Amino acid sequence: MPPIQPAKDPVQIPIWLQIKLERYAVECLTRSESRHSSLPDDNPDQRTYDDVVDEIREEMGKLLSFGGGRVVCKLPESVGGSTEYIAKIVGARERDKHESVPVSTGFVQNWREILLSRYEQIREYIVPVVSASPTGLWLVMPYAEQEIEWDRDRLNEIAEEVEAVDGVNPVMAGSMGGGLDIYWSENFGAYEGEYRLLDYGGIHLTATVPQSSEEFPFVDPRAIEEADTET
Ligand SMILES: Nc1ncnc2c1ncn2[C@@H]1O[C@H](COP(=O)(O)OP(=O)(O)O)[C@@H](O)[C@H]1O
Ligand SMILES: [Mg+2]
Incomplete structure (x- = not known):
C-alpha cells in the first residue's frame, strides 16, 4: 500500500478566472431555468442561452465533457505552470429534480468531491480538489490521463479498497450500465503513478470534515433521506 499523500497546498486560481467560472455556472443555471419555463420560443433568454455558454466556455479552455x-474543461495553461488543471462546473438544473437536491445533481456531486478531498482516509484514492468556490458551483482538480490501457484487476482492487474505507458510502450505481460507479474505468484517471478516482461525486461522505462558515452549508441529500427513513 503506497503511503498516504500529504495534503497538497491549495492552488491559487486567478480572480478573473474565479469570476468567469462562477458566472458560467450561474448563467447555466438561470438561463436553462428560463428555457424550461413557459415563455415563448422567441424569448431572448432562450436564444442567447447557447451563445452565452459557448462564449464563456471558449474563454475558459478545452472542453472535456x-x-x-457537470461541464468539465481544461484550464488555460497560464494557470498552474507545469501541472494541468481541469474545472468542473455545475450544470443546468434538472426539470424534475427531487426537492432534497439543492440546485442540481451536479451541485451535489461537486460538494461531495470538495468534502471528500478534505477526508484524509480517502485521499490516496482520488484526484483531489485543489480549489473550489465557497458556493460549490465550481471546483478545480489536476488533470488525470484516461487514454491508457487499464489493468482491470488493479482497478477492482482499488475500488474494493475504496468500498472498505470507513466513513464513506458509494451510493451511485448503474449510470454506466450496472454495478457501483467506482468500479468503472470511466471514473478513473492515472495520477501520480496510480489509478485514482476522478469522478467521486457518487460517494456519500458519512464522516464529518471541516466546513468553513463562509461556505454554502451543504448537507448531502442522501443523509437527509436516511434520516427520514429512520424516523
Ligand atoms: N481530473 C480529470 N482529469 C481528466 N479528465 C477528467 C477529470 N475529471 C473529469 N474528467 C473528464 O470529464 C468527464 C466528466 O467528469 P465527471 O466528474 O464524471 O462529471 P459528471 O459525471 O458529473 O458529468 C469524466 O468522465 C472524464 O472524462
Ligand atoms: Mg461522470
Whole structure:
C-alpha cells in the first residue's frame, strides 16, 4: 500500500478566472431555468442561452465533457505552470429534480468531491480538489490521463479498497450500465503513478470534515433521506 499523500497546498486560481467560472455556472443555471419555463420560443433568454455558454466556455479552455451533471474543461495553461488543471462546473438544473437536491445533481456531486478531498482516509484514492468556490458551483482538480490501457484487476482492487474505507458510502450505481460507479474505468484517471478516482461525486461522505462558515452549508441529500427513513 503506497503511503498516504500529504495534503497538497491549495492552488491559487486567478480572480478573473474565479469570476468567469462562477458566472458560467450561474448563467447555466438561470438561463436553462428560463428555457424550461413557459415563455415563448422567441424569448431572448432562450436564444442567447447557447451563445452565452459557448462564449464563456471558449474563454475558459478545452472542453472535456458536457452533458453529464457537470461541464468539465481544461484550464488555460497560464494557470498552474507545469501541472494541468481541469474545472468542473455545475450544470443546468434538472426539470424534475427531487426537492432534497439543492440546485442540481451536479451541485451535489461537486460538494461531495470538495468534502471528500478534505477526508484524509480517502485521499490516496482520488484526484483531489485543489480549489473550489465557497458556493460549490465550481471546483478545480489536476488533470488525470484516461487514454491508457487499464489493468482491470488493479482497478477492482482499488475500488474494493475504496468500498472498505470507513466513513464513506458509494451510493451511485448503474449510470454506466450496472454495478457501483467506482468500479468503472470511466471514473478513473492515472495520477501520480496510480489509478485514482476522478469522478467521486457518487460517494456519500458519512464522516464529518471541516466546513468553513463562509461556505454554502451543504448537507448531502442522501443523509437527509436516511434520516427520514429512520424516523
Ligand atoms: N481530473 C480529470 N482529469 C481528466 N479528465 C477528467 C477529470 N475529471 C473529469 N474528467 C473528464 O470529464 C468527464 C466528466 O467528469 P465527471 O466528474 O464524471 O462529471 P459528471 O459525471 O458529473 O458529468 C469524466 O468522465 C472524464 O472524462
Ligand atoms: Mg461522470
